[in-house]
Amino acid sequence: MTNSFKEKLGQGGYGSVYKGKLNNGCLVAVKVLNKLKGNGEEFMNEVAATSRTSHVNIVSLLGYCFEGSKRALIYEFMPNGSLEKLIFDADTPKGDHDHHLGWEALDEISLGIARGLEYLHRGCNTRILHFDIKPHNILLDENFTPKISDFGLAKICNRKESIVSMLGARGTAGYIAPEVFCRNFGGVSHKSDVYSYGMMLSEMVGGRRNINAEAEDTSEIYFPHWIYKRIELDEELGLPSIVNEEDKLRARKMIIVSLWCIQTDPSNRPAMKQVIDMLEGSVDCLQIPPKPYLSSPPKSTADSSTTLVSIQ
Template sequence: MPNGSLDNHIFLKKSRGVSLTWEKLNEIALSIARGIEYLHEGCDVCILHFDIKPQNILLDHHFTPKIADFGLAKFYPKENDFLSISKERGTIGYIAPELISRNFGVISCKSDIYSFGMLILEMAGGRRNSDMRAARSSKAYFPSWVYDRIKAGEDLELLNFTEIDDAIARKLCIIGLWCIQMKPVDRPSMSKVVEMLEGSIDNLQLPPKPFFSSSQQNSMRVIESDSSSELQISESIEE
């Protein structure tokens, strides 16, 4: 694709990608959501992608996104309430908790929605959600930091802001936070996500704060580390 993958344009510190406007970021997020909605609800058999991340979103001449790399995808019969798979799959940093431990819930289309939430939070932040180099900083985990900023009504400290840009950024962050709720049942469906992206931020409420305490994050890292040898990942853990 002529404009490469989305990560080349949202992580600008590590690339020479074109700086995308907030309106374009919103359009890209909405197009990705509609694509996932089609996979989940528009086909005769629901298709779970299991590896939604910036590297797997390709951009054409007009920056219209295309979901790529279906190597981990699996059919999901619509009459089922859950999916049984023999191995964890996905990319660490985007993988839903229930794919690491069934104690968090059952595997379903909500697993892709978690990954999408992490994706749009990175789009809004212009950075990786986890930055271990900032381990002693409140910004080490972007979803936790941005949740606290929005709840307090504080400035998001993001780049190139106008009042309209601020509304778009807050909307993307709030929707992302809904998508990364730890229990799958608490996440919206992708059709609901599309509806939220098409609507105004005035219609959105901040969700409960997800699984963010430092002790819980450390526990998740241990689980991820123990499971990493079984994960079918297409990039290194540092990415």
């Protein structure tokens, strides 16, 4: 199928992804998992979660291989790669970053991801919490339609459950909701995905990682705070590629939505249904939220690898 693993698409903590072709000519991405860690929970999660879904904004699982220690997942191929490559283009010189797609496309992508998440939280027979929403895990098809992928850390719960029990924190530093690693902030729920979505939306707007330890001005290290100040004082946003009033309104709307999503108290965050309504509505109807409370996340948050950490 993959022509002896000839074309590698990517590499992650889980293993490698290769481009392949089915007999009918359909292009696929084949994710070959490393020798299994633990009891293979991530593999089982991925198969269990994605096989329950059918939505335009969720990547389609076409099949899987389970033979001895060899495990692979077969997904539809996404020609435009991940959102991460699009918003953090390493080839772009510093200070000269330009959104490749423009604000209208970014707006559409943010809405598509929100619809996919809302479907996971409310549209399936069972509620699926993803726990690893970040630009790396959003794939783009030939029309730049976003699809949520990588369900290795997902939790499938009863729809009546609002709070889920977890032994440890799971996710990627920089996107993990406060309550996931410290229960003092509240219970873990679908609102934890909302937080990760907000952090990702903020990176889409800024065209940079939220935490930039190299920033010359300390106020610019943590992007959500820097942009909050500009919104609060109604200053120029100072963002790349805003060329007209429409762009400015789109950017402002996305910023306000992201700031609501990253509120420290989960009960202050909107559900994904409200996020969709906010993104589809007029920016004039949006209130500016309170300033997000976490002021300086630990340095390690720049690490972008997925983790499943035990908390004593």
